[in-house]
Amino acid sequence: MESTKTQPxxxxxxxxxxxxxxxxQVQAVNGVDLTIQEGEFTAxxxxxxxxxxxxxxxxxxxxxxxxxxxxVGGRDVSALSDSALADLxxxxxxxxxxxxxxxxxxxxxxxxxxxxALQGVPAAQRKKRVLSILEEVGxxxxxxxxxxxxxxxxxxxxxxARAVVAxxxxxxxxxxxxxxxxxxxxxxxxxxxxxxxxxxxxxLFSTHDPMVMDYSRRIVRVVDGKIAADELKPRxxxxxxxxxxxxxxxxxx
Amino acid sequence: xxxxxxxxxxxxWRRRFRTGITLVxxxxxxxxxxxxxxxxxxxxxxxxxxxIRMQAGHVVIQAPEFQKERALELRVTDPDEVMRRIGPLPExxxxxxxxxxxxxxxxxxGSVMLDNLMAVDLENxxxxxxxxxxxxxxxxxxxxxxxILIGEKAARLLxxxxxxxxxxxxxxxTQKVEERFxxxxxxxxxxxxxxxxxxxxxxRGQALLGMGDAVxxxxxxxxxxxxxxxxxxxxxxxxxxxxxxxxxxxALPVLTxxxxxxxISMQVFIFIILVIVAAGILNTVLMSVMERTRELGILKSLxxxxxxxxxxxxxxxxxxxLLAVAVGAALxxxxxxxxxxxGIDPLALTGGEVMEMEGIAFTDRIHPVLSWASGLILTxxxxxxxLLSAVWPALRAKRILPVKALRQM
Numbered sequence: 062m063e064s065t066k067t068q069p070x071x072x073x074x075x076x077x078x079x080x081x082x083x084x085x086q087v088q089a090v091n092g093v094d095l096t097i098q099e100g101e102f103t104a105x106x107x108x109x110x111x112x113x114x115x116x117x118x119x120x121x122x123x124x125x126x127x128x129x130x131x132x133v134g135g136r137d138v139s140a141l142s143d144s145a146l147a148d149l150x151x152x153x154x155x156x157x158x159x160x161x162x163x164x165x166x167x168x169x170x171x172x173x174x175x176x177x178a179l180q181g182v183p184a185a186q187r188k189k190r191v192l193s194i195l196e197e198v199g200x201x202x203x204x205x206x207x208x209x210x211x212x213x214x215x216x217x218x219x220x221x222a223r224a225v226v227a228x229x230x231x232x233x234x235x236x237x238x239x240x241x242x243x244x245x246x247x248x249x250x251x252x253x254x255x256x257x258x259x260x261x262x263x264x265l266f267s268t269h270d271p272m273v274m275d276y277s278r279r280i281v282r283v284v285d286g287k288i289a290a291d292e293l294k295p296r297x298x299x300x301x302x303x304x305x306x307x308x309x310x311x312x313x314x
Numbered sequence: 315x316x317x318x319x320x321x322x323x324x325x326x327w328r329r330r331f332r333t334g335i336t337l338v339x340x341x342x343x344x345x346x347x348x349x350x351x352x353x354x355x356x357x358x359x360x361x362x363x364x365x366i367r368m369q370a371g372h373v374v375i376q377a378p379e380f381q382k383e384r385a386l387e388l389r390v391t392d393p394d395e396v397m398r399r400i401g402p403l404p405e406x407x408x409x410x411x412x413x414x415x416x417x418x419x420x421x422x423x424g425s426v427m428l429d430n431l432m433a434v435d436l437e438n439x440x441x442x443x444x445x446x447x448x449x450x451x452x453x454x455x456x457x458x459x460x461x462i463l464i465g466e467k468a469a470r471l472l473x474x475x476x477x478x479x480x481x482x483x484x485x486x487x488t489q490k491v492e493e494r495f496x497x498x499x500x501x502x503x504x505x506x507x508x509x510x511x512x513x514x515x516x517x518r519g520q521a522l523l524g525m526g527d528a529v530x531x532x533x534x535x536x537x538x539x540x541x542x543x544x545x546x547x548x549x550x551x552x553x554x555x556x557x558x559x560x561x562x563x564x565a566l567p568v569l570t571x572x573x574x575x576x577x578i579s580m581q582v583f584i585f586i587i588l589v590i591v592a593a594g595i596l597n598t599v600l601m602s603v604m605e606r607t608r609e610l611g612i613l614k615s616l617x618x619x620x621x622x623x624x625x626x627x628x629x630x631x632x633x634x635x636l637l638a639v640a641v642g643a644a645l646x647x648x649x650x651x652x653x654x655x656x657g658i659d660p661l662a663l664t665g666g667e668v669m670e671m672e673g674i675a676f677t678d679r680i681h682p683v684l685s686w687a688s689g690l691i692l693t694x695x696x697x698x699x700x701l702l703s704a705v706w707p708a709l710r711a712k713r714i715l716p717v718k719a720l721r722q723m
Binding site for chain 1: 328619620
């Protein structure tokens with residue numbers, strides 16, 4: 062059994078994010094402190110426009126804060142160049158998007174392989190790794206299909222495989238079940254919960270899907286750009302083993 | 315990186331119709347360029363070849379002032395000494411001696427001005443001159459006969475034909491001279507030369523004009539690629555003799571200038587076509603980048619570096635350019651080959667007008683010819699243009715902000 066001692070993978074310190082929308086100045090995130098420990102399975106939830114996607118973008122180094130510090134793996138990302146941010150995303154973070162966002166000209170296999178190729182992993186190793194992860198998400202048979210020839214659920218499983226194939230420390234999933242029916246959504250969540258438990262991949266969701274919250278061990282509620290509540294459950298719905306993915310101490314918010 | 319090319323190549327075929335149209339447009343333009351460059355090269359070769367054979371040689375040796383004023387007294391007085399200094403000619407070279415003068419050609423029925431009366435080395439001139447090939451009646455000059463070759467128009471004006479007598483009057487070196495000749499052959503080379511040019515044997519010409527052994531010009535014919543080097547070598551060998559060694563570009567300045575002007579207008583034409591090609595590529599690539607903003611944003615969020623996105627777009631354009639060049643070559647090269655075989659009637663290009671320069675008419679069929687160098691340069695230029703027109707769209711792709719791109723549907 063792996064050690065359950067954890068360390069912060071993400072730290073937000075007094076983070077604010079403003080942007081202009083026409084003539085309006087919008088406070089999307091307003092003074093957020095948040096710590097995510099390695100191995101967590103956490104949902105950031107809140108109504109539309111509450112700032113959860115902005116928060117996820119900031120953590121994913123897709124956006125920079127107006128104020129405050131964002132630390133990923135202990136590293137302050139606000140001073141990094143575009144290329145350095147790209148490298149950080151490539152090596153430490155996996156993304157799962159609401160609209161799957163697979164590369165349409167690549168097959169399922171190639172979509173998953175892409176991240177490893179960008180990392181410069183040799184072809185033989187890539188093949189081995191991709192086949193193994195596709196087997197894990199149950200898509201080995203469909204590996205030569207292009208996204209347009211797959212269902213939404215299948216595409217999202219490819220997206221999850223792509224997000225975890227390079228063993229990132231953190232997977233960010235923005236409304237991953239929003240476009241899926243409840244059955245497919247549940248299967249996907251179970252798959253991610255298994256990956257969390259077996260590979261200790263940290264999962265962070267932005268969602269307003271109750272099912273996602275059900276699966277999560279920690280729920281961070283965001284309202285008007287601020288953290289309104291930070292709850293810890295004894296176990297998530299996806300937990301099959303009482304010892305795995307032990308919840309860390311809650312964030313400071 | 316194989317993955318990279320795979321993506322670039324497949325991206326090209328996402329919009330088959332658009333890519334197809336762009337390919338046909340660029341490929342078509344490229345084939346047109348190949349053909350016109352080949353046509354220009356072919357016509358230049360023809361012009362150079364004709365002008366050299368009729369008026370000069372690849373290299374000529376003559377009196378230093380002869381180039382400025384083609385006067386009889388400006389002569390090479392000892393051509394044998396010149397040839398002795400030069401030594402044995404390399405394989406494939408021909409040297410011929412010529413006298414150029416002017417005169418009057420008369421028959422019982424009229425007279426014509428001869429602005430180019432040539433006395434030529436019968437054996438060697440026959441190997442190089444166009445006149446021998448273009449005799450419509452009669453035969454080449456016989457050294458034992460007092461023969462003359464005249465043009466078709468002159469023959470018509472003088473109402474003479476092969477075997478008839480004509481009289482040549484001209485200024486010799488010291489006095490006015492006159493001699494009777496028999497028309498040995500009638501040529502048709504086209505243009506004014508058919509009226510104003512006539513050819514007699516060198517020995518007879520030297521005797522008639524009182525030139526002794528002197529000639530106006532020693533003309534050397536050799537493999538054309540070596541001509542500049544040959545001119546330098548001949549210049550070195552005849553150093554100290556009172557003669558000038560001229561490469562054909564110096565001996566035929568009007569032709570050289572005409573070819574230069576023609577080259578410039580060809581380059582302008584190429585440039586215009588290339589600008590149109592570049593606009594086509596720019597449009598296609600820019601559209602494809604703008605349509606894929608979201609997807610490119612995803613690639614960036616997955617960790618693709620900004621310059622890698624730049625390279626992806628440039629690679630797509632390069633592939634498009636390579637395919638277009640292949641399409642263009644597939645269309646253009648058979649065209650060049652076909653017309654290279656059958657030739658093109660120059661009258662068809664000028665609308666029936668005979669193009670003439672320095673007394674030489676260009677009536678021979680033009681055979682388009684494409685040198686490797688021109689083909690490769692054109693290919694490189696088209697590919698370069700393709701890359702250049704991809705720079706702006708590629709920079710746009712590089713600058714895409716993932717967070718903005720992800721908001722786009």
